[in-house]
Amino acid sequence: MNEFTSLTHLVKRIADSTVRRLSAYLRFLEDFENRGLSTISSEELAKRGGTTSAQVRKDLSFFGSFGKRGLGYSVPELAGRLREILGLGREWRVFIVGAGKIGAALAQYRGFRQRGFTILAAYDNSSDKIGKKLDGVAVRDIEHLERDIQREKPDIVVLTVPGDQAQKVVDRVVKAGVRAILSFAPTQLHAPADVAVKTVNMAMELEGLSFALTNRD
Amino acid sequence: MNEFTSLTHLVKRIADSTVRRLSAYLRFLEDFENRGLSTISSEELAKRGGTTSAQVRKDLSFFGSFGKRGLGYSVPELAGRLREILGLGREWRVFIVGAGKIGAALAQYRGFRQRGFTILAAYDNSSDKIGKKLDGVAVRDIEHLERDIQREKPDIVVLTVPGDQAQKVVDRVVKAGVRAILSFAPTQLHAPADVAVKTVNMAMELEGLSFALTNRD
């Protein structure tokens, strides 16, 4: 694989864990960029990311050869490559469905905008919330969800509705054409294979800690 | 391995993915319990959890033999076993550090109490917030964090401070004796090996979706 390899037909399926690490590397590189440093070795990236230098080089090798032997990686170049690989060179349009506390917390989250994720609108079924604003984001009637998806073509739907309504909303937005969902509902969601679904499940994380605390040697 | 196997000296290290699935199985079993169903097969559990029946049986087999051949699993019995395995048979004491929007969303999250996680207090460094309540949870001065950890012995600290303060807080609470942390900061945290750290990183999840949307066939 060389530097001209197109990202649009990857030879190998890329592991989720690899993508998560690339995301982490990018964050460190941006730190380095801000501090004006110009090169970095796989060893330094590894130390920050809690992994090994071999892992860093392997992760990057799936996408090309970005380093210089004996020197390391150019910080701005590698950051640029990672942004390109992760698809961060464009705007991603986001709808938030569910204007409760978590929806509100996300609406004001600066990380979205910083990375090119634009929140177009939020949706709710409560008349108390419809028509109001959530940190500058308009809350609309969930009745109009399908219509608005067709009109405004969001790329990603962030789901912050109660668990018992989550699957219903997934079915609706998938039918309307959405192909990526980030859910905060504590339920297993089912969607067609061509829809990317990520779930952040607080209950599961807490139980993971409970397990870890319980099963110590 | 038989039903008397002690959970306190597991033969094998249990994979994180296994623990996450156990957590999911428990949720389905509670659903089944509420509907009054008495037995369930590995196949049914698998369908709900988006996995395979072999995976379900393998996951459970690390902890014992809970099923009846030809029949399946007793719903209440298996639910009880999973609660025991996950360490949910007791109260877990939680401090929230960071009383911003995410901290507030967590303070009101019902899932905590339902599973035996009791939020004792929240901490912040802003005088606007100290002394106020966050959905019934008192907000205290972060100055008193170490003193209060020693007094009230929380099992888990939930971290919802800005990224640039997260590592500092980790160092403080670890030094004060905390052995489990759930962080919402978008940074890599470093802690000793005997401290369980889970990180929920929104930025990473979004970038995972961006990658998935970008690298389709």
Place this chain on the structure above:
DNA sequence: AGTTGTGAAGGTCTTCACAGCG
């Protein structure tokens, strides 16, 4: 000399497939 890029080895997790038991 120093660091990358990568086949090969090693380790972990998932799936298979069937013996064993109810």
Place this chain on the structure above:
DNA sequence: CGCTGTGAAGACCTTCACAACT
């Protein structure tokens, strides 16, 4: 007969170790 429990096989991911290059 049906479904579990589990070794063995297979797939996947990480680590090793070194040739290749600057």
